[in-house]
Structures are given as structure tokens and as C-alpha cells.
Amino acid sequence: MATVSLKKLTKRYGNLEIVHGIDLDVADREFIALVGPSGCGKSTTLRMIAGLEEISGGAIEIGGKVVNDLPPRSRNISMVFQSYALYPHMTVRENMGFSLKIASRPQPEIDRRVAEASAILGLDQLLDRRPSQLSGGQRQRVAMGRAIVRDPEVFLFDEPLSNLDAKLRTQMRTEIKKLHAKVNSTVIYVTHDQVEAMTLSDRIVIMRDGYIEQVGTPDEVFRRPATRFVAGFIGSPPMNLVEAEIRDGKVDFGKGETLPLPRQFKGKVSVGQKVVLGLRPDDLYPSGHGIHSGEEEDVHQIELPVSVTEPLGNETLVFTEFTGRDWVSRMLNPRPLKAGDRIKMSFDLSQAHLFDAASGNTLRS
Amino acid sequence: MRPRRLSAPVLLLLPAFIVLAAVVLVPLLLSLYSSFTPFRLTRPATFFTFIWFDNYISIFASRDFWWAFGRTVLLLTVALNLEMLLGLGLAMLVEKASRGQRLLRTLMMFPMMFSPILVGFQFKFMFNDNVGVVNNALQSLGLSNSAIPWLIDGGLAFFAISAAEIWSSTSVFAILILAGLLAMPKEPIEAARVDGCTPWQTFRYVTWPFVMPFAYIAMTIRSLDVARAYDIVKIMTDGGPAGRTELLWTLISRTAYGDARMGLANAMAYVSIILSIVFTVYFFRKLAAARVQIGAEW
Numbered sequence: 299m300a301t302v303s304l305k306k307l308t309k310r311y312g313n314l315e316i317v318h319g320i321d322l323d324v325a326d327r328e329f330i331a332l333v334g335p336s337g338c339g340k341s342t343t344l345r346m347i348a349g350l351e352e353i354s355g356g357a358i359e360i361g362g363k364v365v366n367d368l369p370p371r372s373r374n375i376s377m378v379f380q381s382y383a384l385y386p387h388m389t390v391r392e393n394m395g396f397s398l399k400i401a402s403r404p405q406p407e408i409d410r411r412v413a414e415a416s417a418i419l420g421l422d423q424l425l426d427r428r429p430s431q432l433s434g435g436q437r438q439r440v441a442m443g444r445a446i447v448r449d450p451e452v453f454l455f456d457e458p459l460s461n462l463d464a465k466l467r468t469q470m471r472t473e474i475k476k477l478h479a480k481v482n483s484t485v486i487y488v489t490h491d492q493v494e495a496m497t498l499s500d501r502i503v504i505m506r507d508g509y510i511e512q513v514g515t516p517d518e519v520f521r522r523p524a525t526r527f528v529a530g531f532i533g534s535p536p537m538n539l540v541e542a543e544i545r546d547g548k549v550d551f552g553k554g555e556t557l558p559l560p561r562q563f564k565g566k567v568s569v570g571q572k573v574v575l576g577l578r579p580d581d582l583y584p585s586g587h588g589i590h591s592g593e594e595e596d597v598h599q600i601e602l603p604v605s606v607t608e609p610l611g612n613e614t615l616v617f618t619e620f621t622g623r624d625w626v627s628r629m630l631n632p633r634p635l636k637a638g639d640r641i642k643m644s645f646d647l648s649q650a651h652l653f654d655a656a657s658g659n660t661l662r663s
Numbered sequence: 664m665r666p667r668r669l670s671a672p673v674l675l676l677l678p679a680f681i682v683l684a685a686v687v688l689v690p691l692l693l694s695l696y697s698s699f700t701p702f703r704l705t706r707p708a709t710f711f712t713f714i715w716f717d718n719y720i721s722i723f724a725s726r727d728f729w730w731a732f733g734r735t736v737l738l739l740t741v742a743l744n745l746e747m748l749l750g751l752g753l754a755m756l757v758e759k760a761s762r763g764q765r766l767l768r769t770l771m772m773f774p775m776m777f778s779p780i781l782v783g784f785q786f787k788f789m790f791n792d793n794v795g796v797v798n799n800a801l802q803s804l805g806l807s808n809s810a811i812p813w814l815i816d817g818g819l820a821f822f823a824i825s826a827a828e829i830w831s832s833t834s835v836f837a838i839l840i841l842a843g844l845l846a847m848p849k850e851p852i853e854a855a856r857v858d859g860c861t862p863w864q865t866f867r868y869v870t871w872p873f874v875m876p877f878a879y880i881a882m883t884i885r886s887l888d889v890a891r892a893y894d895i896v897k898i899m900t901d902g903g904p905a906g907r908t909e910l911l912w913t914l915i916s917r918t919a920y921g922d923a924r925m926g927l928a929n930a931m932a933y934v935s936i937i938l939s940i941v942f943t944v945y946f947f948r949k950l951a952a953a954r955v956q957i958g959a960e961w
């Protein structure tokens with residue numbers, strides 16, 4: 299059983315508090331992603347779990363046991379570093395078998411486990427090379443191999459794919475997913491890339507400035523973002539987020555531009571309240587070029603000028619001007635459009651979000 | 664007929680050739696030639712008597728020479744090993760310091776700022792059997808009740824000389840190894856800790872292999888240094904007592920300038936240069952191997 303619990307976990311460097319007492323429970327065999335913009339404290343949190351960084355307050359439990367004062371070697375974890383951190387003077391074989399050698403395992407066992415891991419990762423042909431003779435993607439595999447050879451209770455990944463080019467990254471992402479299905483350990487995966495977090499994990503932890511903003515399944519954080527920050531962070535292209543004020547049954551953006559108050563928020567907002575309306579590009583489309591997810595009556599249409607288009611082949615991102623700024627929308631089965639064209643846009647308000655402008659919290663309760 | 668003119672490349676390179684010939688090539692050839700003559704500074708005519716390998720034969724038969732040779736090798740071994748150990752320790756301590764590291768680095772280099780002659784005088788004074796601070800300290804602490812004859816007993820004198828040599832040059836190792844430690848990526852060390860290494864295992868399997876090339880660079884520099892050691896010994900014991908601390912170069916200079924036997928001294932010098940070359944080549948090989956090992960890009 300390798301659950302991981304963070305209890306009021308805090309990190310300070312001198313007087314500067316970096317991680318502000320976060321709580322998190324990771325279930326056994328769960329794949330959990332810590333995601334957030336760079337500098338938000340993801341690596342620091344992960345390194346505290348690994349024991350590479352001392353904790354300033356709170357507690358960390360692995361498998362129900364408090365490990366606050368244990369050195370990394372006593373925590374039964376593996377870590378894959380962003381820079382791979384391979385041992386430059388050892389061959390791939392030695393790199394992968396190193397932890398077992400340190401643990402004084404018999405040589406035949408080391409050979410067998412290295413062979414197994416290298417077969418999983420397709421490293422069989424490279425075992426006698428040194429890290430300097432490998433490409434970035436291969437080094438990355440070796441780093442993963444070194445982690446799985448140990449058969450730890452918990453895997454920690456710190457942005458393992460961010461030094462790879464886009465194509466390799468997608469490929470390795472799939473491999474990590476397969477790997478998790480095979481090794482079946484608890485995984486804590488740090489990334490700043492929300493796509494990675496969405497595709498890989500069972501649950502996502504969204505961090506911001508040393509706080510946890512929301513914990514939830516990919517579907518939850520996508521469909522029910524708890525805060526304006528999460529709404530803007532998850533999803534690509536990002537959600538349209540526009541400040542507005544509530545006025546008798548309307549969301550008023552000023553200068554006479556309004557949208558009807560979405561039905562799901564009736565009774566949850568008060569007149570005069572300052573809010574932020576959020577609408578994903580998927581829920582805004584040139585009429586006839588998208589699908590609404592709720593009732594027909596929740597779709598609101600306005601004619602708007604096109605400012606830019608970004609054709610992607612199967613779809614086109616259309617930027618239309620509304621409320622004094624560009625709203626991005628996704629146009630399925632695209633037809634050619636040019637800047638300045640006026641087109642009828644559908645706002646699927648059943649999918650709209652409202653956040654309190656001051657606190658940033660969702661107004662959906 | 665026009666006078667023949669030198670081509671431009673030859674003309675341009677000529678000054679360099681002339682200077683090199685004058686300051687390097689000619690003296691080298693002259694000294695090599697003189698090692699085959701019984702040349703004495705006091706009798707210039709002997710410069711023109713060619714005696715083939717007689718000088719070399721008498722060197723190989725000379726007990727004094729081989730003692731000096733052996734002592735030089737011993738000093739080299741003792742000094743280099745201890746300097747490396749101390750330098751490594753010092754570098755690791757300084758690297759750990761999170762505050763005042765600059766200051767410590769500067770302090771560490773202090774011994775290098777003194778001329779070896781001055782170091783010799785200072786250590787001669789410190790190891791003086793009557794007024795020296797070493798005996799004073801030993802006696803005050805009750806560790807010894809007689810004046811230990813540091814510079815008079817052969818073995819002790821060798822110890823005192825080694826101490827001076829090590830004091831003045833440990834920083835060469837410390838600085839180069841510190842450079843290695845500072846250049847070392849920190850992630851492999853963290854990976855080793857996660858992989859289950861104790862601090863000692865981390866050092867043994869990860870840090871040391873990385874720092875090794877830097878230690879070999881220091882070894883190369885210092886082996887040349889110690890192989891030509893002269894000044895500290897000259898000041899502290901002048902090869903004495905009774906030749907017990909005679910090193911190669913004190914012997915050579917005594918032969919050349921004391922006894923004025925330039926031909927013989929030159930022959931000795933050529934033999935000792937071979938020693939230096941052997942050590943240098945050895946450490947260079949080690950360095951190259953260590954660099955390949957860590958996949959260094961320099």
C-alpha cells in the first residue's frame with residue numbers, strides 16, 4: 299500500500315514562504331499530476347516528498363508512515379528528473395542497475411531486472427552506451443528505466459518530458475501511460491503542461507503561488523473549474539474570460555453589450571455583483587458550425603465581426619470582436635472566412651461559467 | 664640578374680624562427696652536447712673534449728644520484744597524495760559553505776601568494792630546534808621534553824620539508840577540485856540519494872568520478888612542480904644533513920655551480936627531465952581516461 303498524504307505541508311526559504319500548508323491525499327496506485335505555472339512550487343513540493351528538500355512545517359506520510367525525517371533512500375521512492383540526472387560515467391546498464399547494486403542485490407537479479415526494464419522501454423540495444431552517446435529521448439528512457447528497475451512504491455516525476463521536442467513528447471506521454479498500467483505504482487507527476495496532466499492522470503492538482511486551487515479528475519477540472527485561475531489554465535485554446543456586472547437578468551459587459559444570465563446561475567448572483575464570465579471556445583461557434591451541449595433555448599446568437607482566423611485543417615479558430623476584445627471560438631467543418639466578415643455567432647450559455655470577480659471563486663455551488 | 668627574394672611566408676616567419684632558435688634551440692643543443700663532454704666552468708677548453716656517454720655512465724653508477732632520485736620520487740608520492748587528500752577535504756568543506764564562500768576561497772589561496780623561498784625560511788624558523796614554534800608547542804603541551812632536532816635528523820628533515828611543500832601547495836588541489844565540484848551538475852547527486860546511496864556511497868560512486876579529472880590536472884601540474892623542487896629544500900636544509908635531504912635539483916645545481924662540473928650536471932638534468940616526462944605522461948593518460956569516463960565536453 300503506497301498512499302501519499304501531505305498534511306499542512308509548508309516550505310519556507312528564510313522568511314519567504316513558498317508552499318503554504320497544502321493538504322493532499324494520493325490513493326494507492328493513483329496517477330496524480332501536479333500542474334501549475336512555473337514557479338508555483340510544484341518541484342519544491344515533489345522534492346519534499348522525495349526527501350531532497352527539508353520540510354518547514356506539516357507532515358508527509360508514505361504508506362501511512364510519517365517520513366518527515368527519513369532520508370530519500372529510506373522512503374522507497376524513485377524520481378525522474380527534468381534534466382534526467384543520469385550518471386555520466388556509467389553505461390546505461392550500470393545507470394539502471396545502480397540502485398540495486400547499492401542495495402547489494404545479487405548480480406543475476408540485477409541483470410534480470412535491468413533486462414526486463416530495458417525490454418519495456420526498448421533500450422536493449424543501448425545498454426553498453428554512455429549517456430553522452432544517447433539522444434535526449436533515449437536519455438529520458440534511461441532515466442525512466444532507472445526508476446522502474448527499483449520497483450518503488452511511489453514514482454515521482456519532475457517535468458520529465460519538458461526537454462523533449464513536441465513529437466517525442468507526445469510519444470513518450472503515451473509510453474508513460476502504458477508504463478503506469480504495467481508497473482501499477484502510485485505516481486506523482488509534476489508538469490506545467492496542462493495537456494500532459496489531462497491526458498495522463500487520474501486526478502489533477504492545480505497549484506498556484508504555493509496554494510492548491512483545485513483537485514479533481516481531468517473531467518471535473520475541465521467542466522467545473524473551481525476558480526477563474528483553473529478555468530483559464532486548463533483547456534487549449536484557453537477559455538474566454540471577461541469581466542462583467544450582473545443587471546436584471548443580464549450579464550452586462552458595459553457599453554450596452556450584454557448576454558442573458560445563464561439559467562444555471564439564476565438565484566446564485568445578485569444584481570450589481572461584479573463577475574467574470576467564462577465560455578470555452580468549444581461553446582462559442584459560428585452558427586451552424588458547432589454543437590450545443592444543453593438545451594436549444596440556452597443558445598444565444600449575436601452577429602459579430604471576424605478579426606482573425608487560424609485554420610487548423612479539421613477546424614478553424616475564429617476570433618470575433620465582442621465587448622471590446624477578441625473572443626476565440628472553435629469552428630467545426632470550417633468554411634473560408636476573412637477578417638471583417640460579419641457572422642452570426644452562437645453562445646452556448648448552458649456551458650458558461652461565472653466567477654466572483656473579487657475572489658475568483660466559481661458562483662456555481 | 665635581380666637578387667633572389669625570399670617569399671612572403673618565409674620572410675614573415677623568419678623573426679619567430681630566429682628568436683626561437685636563439686632562446687630555445689641553441690641552448691638546448693649546447694646543453695645536450697655539453698652533457699657528452701667533461702665541461703667544467705673553470706676550464707673552458709674541456710668543452711671541446713667529446714667523451715661520449717662517460718657522464719651518463721658515471722651517473723648511473725653514482726649512489727648519490729640514485730638516492731637523490733629516489734628521494735625526489737618519494738617526496739613526489741608523499742606530497743602529491745597528501746595534498747590531494749587535504750585539498751579534496753578542503754574543497755568539499757568550502758563547497759558546503761553557503762555563506763562567505765568567496766572569502767574562504769580567497770583565504771584558501773593564501774599560501775600560493777608566498778614565494779617558496781619565503782615559505783622555506785618560515786618553516787626553517789618554525790622547525791628550528793631551539794626557538795622554533797613546533798618544539799615550543801610540543802614542549803608546552805607536554806608531548807615532548809627534549810628539543811626535537813627537526814632539521815638535523817635526516818628523516819625528520821624530510822618530514823619538515825614535506826610539511827612545507829604540502830602547506831604551500833595544497834591549495835592547487837583544493838582550487839582545482841573545488842572548480843570541479845562547483846561545475847558538477849547537482850541532479851546526479853540527488854538521483855544517487857534517491858537511488859539509495861548513503862553520503863559516503865554518493866561520494867564514492869558519483870562525486871569522485873566526476874571530480875577525478877580535476878584532481879589529475881592538479882596532479883600533472885604538481886608532479887612537474889615537485890620533480891623540479893629546489894627552493895624550499897635549498898633554504899631549509901640545503902640538502903643536508905650530510906646529503907640526507909638531497910633532491911635531484913639540489914644535487915644538480917651543486918654539481919653545476921658548486922663543483923663547476925657543467926657537463927656532468929647537464930647529463931643529470933637530462934635524466935631527471937625524463938622523470939618529469941614520465942609522470943606527466945602518466946597523469947595525462949589518467950586525465951584523458953577520466954574525461955572520457957564522465958563524458959566531459961572539454
Ligand SMILES: Nc1ncnc2c1ncn2[C@@H]1O[C@H](COP(=O)(O)OP(=O)(O)O)[C@@H](O)[C@H]1O
Pocket residue numbers: 311316334335336337338339340341342343
Ligand atoms: N533554494 C531556494 N531558495 C529560495 N527560493 C527558492 C529556492 N528554490 C526555489 N525557490 C523558489 O520557490 C518557488 C517555487 O519553485 P519551484 O518549486 O521550483 O517551482 P515550479 O517547479 O513550480 O516551477 C520559486 O519562486 C523559486 O524561486
Ligand SMILES: [Mg+2]
Pocket residue numbers: 340341342457
Ligand atoms: Mg519545477
